[in-house]
Amino acid sequence: MFSQLIVNGTFATDSDWTKGAGWTISGGVAVATNVNDVLIQQTIPVVAGRQYKFTWELVSRSDGQFQPQFLRASNTSVFSLGTETPTPGIYTETITIPDGETSIIVGVRGRFGSGGADGTIDNLRLQKLSPFNRSERASCRERV
Numbered sequence: 001m002f003s004q005l006i007v008n009g010t011f012a013t014d015s016d017w018t019k020g021a022g023w024t025i026s027g028g029v030a031v032a033t034n035v036n037d038v039l040i041q042q043t044i045p046v047v048a049g050r051q052y053k054f055t056w057e058l059v060s061r062s063d064g065q066f067q068p069q070f071l072r073a074s075n076t077s078v079f080s081l082g083t084e085t086p087t088p089g090i091y092t093e094t095i096t097i098p099d100g101e102t103s104i105i106v107g108v109r110g111r112f113g114s115g116g117a118d119g120t121i122d123n124l125r126l127q128k129l130s131p132f133n134r135s136e137r138a139s140c141r142e143r144v
Helices: 134-143
Strands: 023-026 029-035 038-045 051-063 065-072 078-081 089-096 103-111 117-128
Touching: 023 038, 029 038, 029 103, 051 065, 065 089, 065 117, 078 089, 103 117
Parallel strands: none
Antiparallel strands: 023 029, 029 117, 038 103, 051 089, 051 117, 065 078, 065 103
């Protein structure tokens, strides 16, 4: 397993995240208030073709549903959607980075509900899963 790639995934401070309308960071969680198809997101450098594990926690929910979303940083098109859920819990998704992408946008969106989604999320993690490619193995051997 590799290191955590998301910065401030525990929302310890109100920093490092781009917050869409209705999202705030407070008390160590990201808070969604009447969020309708809007993300809290972060751009992450990645390696094309590699698999990554995304873990997140829906801490509470009073309305709507929440869903991880993964977009190409090059043109903001969605390449993967995670499981949409209304139930608090810890969720894990495995994604494969599209060819040619060196960065992706990782986010969680709230949607549906009477006026939009209301709830809190926490503990977002993105970790590289794939084995080293040949050039990375050679680089590691040279450093030893």
